[in-house]
Amino acid sequence: MLRPALVAAMLASSALTAPVVSPAFAQSYSFSSVQVEGNATIETATVLSYAKIGRGQEISGAALNDAYQRIVNSGLFESVELVPSGNTLVIKVVEYPQINIVNFEGNKRLKDEELATIAKSQSRRVYSPSQAEADAAAIAEAYRQGGRIAATVDPRIIRRDGNRVDLVFEITEGKVVEIERLSFNGNRAFSDRRLRQVLSTKQAGLLRAIIKRDTFVAERIDVDKQLLRDFYLSRGYADVQVLDASSDIARERDAYFVTFSIREGQSFNIGTVSTVSEIPNVETAEFEAVQRIRSGETWSPALIDNNVTRMENLALRKGLNFVRVEPRIIRDERGGILNVQFALVRGEKVFVERIDIEGNTTTVDQVIRRQFRTVEGDPFNPREIRQSAERIRALGYFSDAQVNAEPGSSADQVVVNVDVVEQPTGSLSLGASYSVSDGVGLNIGFSEPNFLGRGQAVSANVTSGTDSNAASFSFAEPAFLGRDVTLKFSTAYRETSSQNAAYDTQSFSLSPSLEFPVSELGRLETRFTIGQTTLSGVEPTSSFILQRDAAREGITTSSIGYTFSYDTRVSGVNPKGGVLLRFSQDFAGLGGDESYILTSGLALAENKIFKEEVTVRAIFEGGALAMLGDNPSRVTDRFFGNGKIRGFESNGIGPRDLVAENQDALGGNLFAVARFEADFPLGLPEEYGIGGGLFLDIGSVWSLDDLDGGTTANGPGAVDDGLHLRSSLGFSVFWDTPLGPLRFNFSKALVKQDYDKEQAFDLTISTKF
Structure with a gap:
């Protein structure tokens, strides 16, 4: 068989490498037929479609070379050969083998299952060297994202019979950079x-x-x-x-x-604040009244945006559509102030045509749509759209969320496009805990803040410890009836056998509640709670008060209550600190065995000083239990001040029966505490996550209902339930670990009663109010 010089060198190598193209000569050919040889799984018509050579068509050597390149570039063949034979063109091909299996070797940090989702080369598909190289690069990129920039990935093949190969990615992970x-x-x-x-x-x-x-x-x-x-x-x-x-x-x-x-530049404060109206018949007085900005405050974009939002919301309530508030800043660099003028101007008459949402494979559209205060047909407000985007990102359901507006079907219409990328939200935790008072505990928990993609929060926890066992379940719907109302349902079970109290308890509670905003920074929760508490294991030598409480066996309590909270820290206006106020009451007696009013309150103020290196904090907290009717309070309902005043053991302060064999702690109907704290760096490298703090705690637990019911030898007069202040001074070490923020307290009781039980060291999980 004769081969012209044009294709004499057009022979593919036997290895999986690209064929070498021979030089083309200025020679023309005409073929009456085109034959394809060597194709087993790929149709002849497919090969001819790439060649694009018609019968009887005169074709130059360059065109014949182009046909060869098109077949090679299809990525379907290991080798390609064009052989002119008289009036017949023979196209000889060797198909790429089929992938038998895909293996990964050398990987430890990333599992095979994770790598299989990255690689597009799959079993029972045609092997492609270019795709294998692309897969290797994608796997190396995944390691780079994890900090292993020195990772290398090499694709290798192992030939099998039947024109099959095993594809192996040999991975050298390297160290984390x-x-x-x-x-x-x-x-x-x-x-x-x-x-x-x-x-x-x-x-x-x-x-x-x-x-x-x-x-x-x-x-x-x-x-x-x-x-x-x-x-x-x-x-x-x-x-x-x-x-x-x-x-x-x-x-x-x-x-x-x-x-x-x-x-950095220089820091500015707010200077003069004024409001002007450039819209006829729109007065500024009402708009000035809703402003929350004062001369002398530190300037911040959040402060300006919050006031613009208040004013624009007022315009909407007054039926003034397309009113925009433009903050105009007048600089006084010498005085270090920015004078602010809020201008009421007429905006463009543009409406929202529709809101398109893409990328939410799990989260339902409604969860995203309710983050918008704007719906289809409303006037378009760019500021509101930006704030809606921030609310979507704050949900925590998405790794990325982009909200953009583009022209709609007409000049006065816009389309709001929402493009989100889902991310895992659920978590399953298994861990251990320890505290000086409760001992060692094991816990398992499940939480899902976006249950079934509906934005509902579900959590369940089970804890088993040395002195206590507990289980809890909670459910929350953050948009009950489509409004900014959170419907909550929680249930809990707990049993204790504490070494610090000579009795055992069992309690069960169930509580539905509603929480909703009552002001910009204030929220109100209303709830109903029903539960039962059993007190047992009280020894005959224990306090007569405990024996009296245990004689009532299981007590069922039914109550309604509320909690009001006001938190300036959520506004973001003052990044250095803020104020938290919380007040709650529960009224028991709507059924059940007990009638009382339980009141508690907390006031917190904190601020950062010394160039924000030190955080100072003052916390005032108190509570009162007022019994209604003839029954006195039970030990399971009274306050003990545990964790409120450091330097004392759990159940270590308050009324105590000193005549009883166990000197039982009884708790009190009243408590009040003042805590002063300062957190600061210790000079250690901050990457260690270790800081320090000082604290001073002052307070007490006191007051019991009935001390005249005892008839035993340790009867009346054995308990002092008067108001006696306690105080402690101490030093804290904070350690921010992957297990949680640990707090080590070293305390010294300054003022105490002789019968109080001190505790110089305590280890807890640091909590935030």
């Missing part, structure tokens, strides 16, 4: 330590094997730049610029050094 140092240039107002607290990226520290935020992820650096800018803006630095964020890798390629360059 951590951020060894985060530093800053140009920062004068805040220390490096304070700015590192702002960043989502962290330095490698003691727990570098557990903490994942110390790995270098390039995309996270852009987020950190925005976090830094927002931090400065919220503190009055209107001209701040985050100029650059350089990341240098160590010579050994095992660590990164990241440096942020900042131009």
Whole structure:
């Protein structure tokens, strides 16, 4: 068989490599027939469709070379050969083998199941070298996202009979490349330590094997730049610029050094505040009345936006559509102030045509739509759309949420596009806990804040400890009846056998509730609670009060109650601190065996000082149990002040029967506590997550109902239920660990009663109010 010089060298190699194309000569051909040989699974018509050579068609050598390239570039064949034979063109092909199995070797950090979802090469599909290389690059990128930039992935094939191959990805994971140092240039107002607290990226520290935020992820650096800018803006630095964020890798390629360059500018306060109207017949008095901005306050975008929102909402309530509030800033750099003028102007008459939502594979549309205060047909308000986007992101259901507006079907219509990316929201936890008072405990818990994609929160927890066992379940619907009303349902069971009290308890409760806003920063919860408590295991030598309480056996309680809370910290206007006020009452007696009024209150104020390095906090808390009717209070209902005044054991203060063999703690109907705290750095590298604090606690537990019912030898007069102040001074060590924020308290009781039980050391999970 003769082969012209044009295709003499057009022979594919036997290995899985691209064929070598021979030079084409200026020669023309005409074929009466085209034959395809070697194709077993790919149709002849498919090969001819790539060749595009017709019968009897005169074709040049260059065109014949183009036909060859088209067949090769189809990615279907291991080798291709064009053989002119007289008036017949023979196309000889060798098909790529079929993938038998796909294996991963050398991987430990990423499981086979995770890698299989990344690789597009799959069993029973045709092997493609280009796709295998792309899969290797995608797997290496997944390791890079986890901080292993030195990871390498090599695709290899093992030939099998029947034109099949096993595809193996040989993986060398390498070590995690951590951020060894985060530093800053140009920062004068805040220390490096304070700015590192702002960043989502962290330095490698003691727990570098557990903490994942110390790995270098390039995309996270852009987020950190925005976090830094927002931090400065919220503190009055209107001209701040985050100029650059350089990341240098160590010579050994095992660590990164990241440096942020900042131009702070100066901090501004609010100067004069005025309001003008550029709309006929619209007066400014009512709009000035809803403003919450004062001269001398630190300037921040949140402060301005909050006031603009209040004024625009007022315009909507007054039926003034398309009214926009423009904040106009007049700078006085010498005085360090920004004068603010709110201008009421007429906006464009543009309406929302529709809201399109994409990307929500689990979350139903309604959960996203209810984050909008605007619906189809309403006037278009760009500020409201931006705030809706923030509310969607704050849900925590999505790894990314983009909200954009584009022109609609006419000039006065816009379409709001919402594009979200779902992320896992549920969690299953299994862990252990320890406290000095409760001992060692094991717990298992499940939580899902987006149950079935409906935005409902479900959680269940079971705890078993040395002295107690507990189980709880809760459900919350955050948009009951389509409004900003949260419907909650919770039930709990608990049994205790405490070493600090000579009795056992069993309790069960069920409580539905409704929570809703009553002001911009205030919320009100109303609830109904029904439960039963059993007191047992009281010994004959115990206090006569405990024996009296135990004689009543199981007590059923039915109550209604409310809690009002006011929290300025949620507004974001003052990033340095704020105030929390909480007041609650429960009224028992609507059925059940007990009648009482239970009242409690809390007031908290905190602020950051010394360039925000130190947080000072004052907490005032108190409670009162007022019994109605003839029955005195039970020990299971009274206050003990546990955790309220540090430096004392659980059940360590308050009324106590000193004549009883166990010197039983009885609790009190009243308690009041004042706590003063200061949290500050200890000078250790902040990546260790260790800080310190000082505290001073003052308070007491006192008052019992009936001390005249005892007939035993340890009867009346054995209990002092008077008001006796206690106080303690101490030092705390905070350690932010992956297991939770731990708090180590070292305390010294300053003022106490002789019968109080002290506790110089305590370990707890640090909580926030």
